[in-house]
Amino acid sequence: MARIHVGVLGPATFHRDDREIRLTPLTVKLLLRLVAAQGERVSARQLYHDLWGAPVGRFGRLHRTEVQKRVLELRRAIEPGQQAGPSAVLRTEQLLNGREPESAYRLVLDGDQLDCREFEDLVNRAAHAAPATAVVLLSRALALWRGAPLPELSEAGFAAPLVHRLTVTHRAARQALVRAYIELSHPDLALPLAERLAAEDLDDAGAAETLRGLRETLRARHGDEVFRREFPRLRVTVVVKHGDLFAQDDANLVAGFGDTFDTTTDHDFVISKDSVQGQLLERLFRGDRELLDKELRRGLRQVTPVGRETVHDKPRGKRTRYPIGTVVPIPLPGRRVFAVAYCRQGNDYVTRSTADDLRLGLERLWASVMVHGLLKPVAIPLVGSKLARITELDWEQLMIMIIDTFVASCRDRTVTPELRIVIRPCDLARIRLSDVADHLNSLDEDGRPAHA
Incomplete structure (x- = not known):
């Protein structure tokens, strides 16, 4: 039959x-x-x-x-x-x-x-x-x-x-x-169903109460998170949160550098103490610049310099220049700090970069994370937003570039299970996160535009 x-x-x-x-x-x-x-x-x-x-x-x-x-x-x-x-x-x-x-x-x-x-x-x-x-x-x-x-x-x-x-x-x-x-204990999976049930019957007090409880649970669980997007096919998550980059103890960190990999913070003349590089030196290396420079030199041994400044032209700081996109994975106990050069430090000690420089730096960064990242989450600041002076992109576009280059790198290989973009609380109001959320929600589970 x-x-x-x-x-x-x-x-x-x-x-x-x-x-x-x-x-x-x-x-x-x-x-x-x-x-x-x-x-x-x-x-x-x-x-x-x-x-x-x-x-x-x-x-x-x-x-x-x-x-x-x-x-x-x-x-x-x-x-x-x-x-x-x-x-x-x-x-x-x-x-x-x-x-x-x-x-x-x-x-x-x-x-x-x-x-x-x-x-x-x-x-x-x-x-x-x-x-x-x-x-x-x-x-x-x-x-x-x-x-x-x-x-x-x-x-x-x-x-x-x-x-x-x-x-x-x-x-x-x-x-x-x-x-x-x-x-x-999977409120994140329950939430979409609860939202639809509450929307279908506005008079269902039980559905409304369940939805409120789930939202409260997720807010408490996510803490400082302001946005999260899962990409199931890639098995990666993108998280945006406000907080302190150097408090992300469970994650690898990313720090942007100039092409000379300067670390001198004396009197804020070469590198600002408030910059990510300056905080990296003080908070993770306890101000031991010699130790940080030693790790950078070790990572740069296999990199061919592209030039060297004279003492006359650049009296202070380092003078050897490396290609834009150079990445140095600095070892820390159980994790790494990825120092990535995406801007040029002029002889006037002003750093400058472009959208193309940043994109190249990010693409090289994700390739290095794949090899050296120990499959740990990666926490990254909003690179390019301040002293790098990438004026051609607004902050929302910078964040989208970080996310897009990361997602694209994950299609052919496992890079990291989580990208965590950490925004300082004082900067949060300057970013239209709804624009970033709209962009992310327009992508399919492979991170490609859903209409493509």
Whole structure:
């Protein structure tokens, strides 16, 4: 016997041996009418009334023939090789109705042959399962839902009981999935479902309360986070948070440098003490400039310089220049600081950079993180926003460039599971994070524009 599957959770589908079979519109309605009967028999007279819209009392030989034609088409679709004899799926029975028996039809489908039965079975099993198992069962059930059930019979009263029951069960299944996610401490997965449930029924006080609780939980969990975007296919997360870059103890850090890798902060003449380089020296190397320079020299041994200034031209600081995009991974216990040169320090000690320089520096940075980053999160400041003087880009564009170059680098290789952009609280008000969020939300799970 052929394998058949009927789908009614959305526009009707009929598959035989995994191949979709097209039925005429009236035969589709016959199929759905028998599904709506939920295993009960339906007389030929009732079928004619329901499908052709004729009065119940009006039913003669020609009408019976019309019904039989549709039944025959459906039976051939179900069991195309059967020449004669009764059907195990679409059964013909005799109904005593008045003086003469009348033909009636019953559709007998197993749970794996009808999506709405499979849906209800999964939901019922989930009701008695542990949370983790319930998530699996409910997710499978909800994946079967393609839209409103039996939409072709939306005006038919005979379909209303089944449609109502399935619709109620669908909402209950989503509510149960929200509860299961909460029990498993996954409020982030529960939130989108809770938002849709609350929006669908504004009078549901329970749904509104659940949504408020989830949002409070996530705000408390995320702490200083102001934005988060997951890229499931790349298995990476982009987080924007306000706070202190050097307090990200669980992450590798990124520090921007000039092409001379200067570290002198005396009197703020060469490098500002307030810059990331200045804070790196004071907070992670305790002001030991000799130690920091030693690590930088070690990392630069394999890099060919592009020039050297004279003492006359550059009396203070370092004079050897390295290519833009040079990255030095500085080892710290259990993590790294990635020193990346994306700007040029002039002999007037003013640093200057361009959007192209920054992009090159970021691309080289992610390549180095892939090799030396120990698969730890990477925390990066908003490079290029201040002393680097990249005036051609606003801060939102700088952040988007950081994110876009990172996401692009993750498509072919594992770079890091998390990019964390850390903004100083005093700078947060200067950035239109809604613009950045709009850009990120426009990307698909591979980090590409969704419309591309």
